[in-house]
Amino acid sequence: xxxxxxxxxxxxxxxxxxxxxxxxxxxxxxxxxxxxxxxxxxxxxxxxxxxxxxxxxxxxxxxxxxxxxxxxxxxxxxxxxxxxxxxxxxxxxxxxxxxxxxxxxxxxxxxxxxxxxxxxxxxxxxxxxxxxxxxxxxxxxxxxxxxxxxxxxxxxxxxxxxx
Numbered sequence: 001x002x003x004x005x006x007x008x009x010x011x012x013x014x015x016x017x018x019x020x021x022x023x024x025x026x027x028x029x030x031x032x033x034x035x036x037x038x039x040x041x042x043x044x045x046x047x048x049x050x051x052x053x054x055x056x057x058x059x060x061x062x063x064x065x066x067x068x069x070x071x072x073x074x075x076x077x078x079x080x081x082x083x084x085x086x087x088x089x090x091x092x093x094x095x096x097x098x099x100x101x102x103x104x105x106x107x108x109x110x111x112x113x114x115x116x117x118x119x120x121x122x123x124x125x126x127x128x129x130x131x132x133x134x135x136x137x138x139x140x141x142x143x144x145x146x147x148x149x150x151x152x153x154x155x156x157x158x159x160x161x162x163x
Contacts, residue, residue, distance in 0.1 A: 009065055009136050016143045017062035023150060024055040030158045037161050043100030044161060050093040051153035054117040057086035058146040061121050061139060076129025079139060083121030090114050113153065117146030
């Protein structure tokens, strides 16, 4: 990807970073409101951390294409390495929550939500690195996946744990 290719995406990544940052703050407040119940239930604190990490990942990933004067190689490496870092962090916290979940549907949900909000970053980063068109579409797809997954998790943290 040429350095100018990412500039067409500037407004979208600015909006994604802002929305993700705002949602991160809201989820942090939501967790603090229900902290006693979250800490009481096995696996739920890890789910809360994974939710915050999904959103933080979306913020960081959205900022990378906004760095001025970087090459497509640099952007591709950044997206890939940050994607790997967040999939590892979310994978570890998600695995702890997964092991404690006794409902198979919850286990599937945890894996799907984590995957949708992390794997596309790596795919997109590798495509950008290889100078293959479509890489940033994967990246923004991952950001959207992270936001959707985090909002669904936030619903669980705010409402479902109190039922």
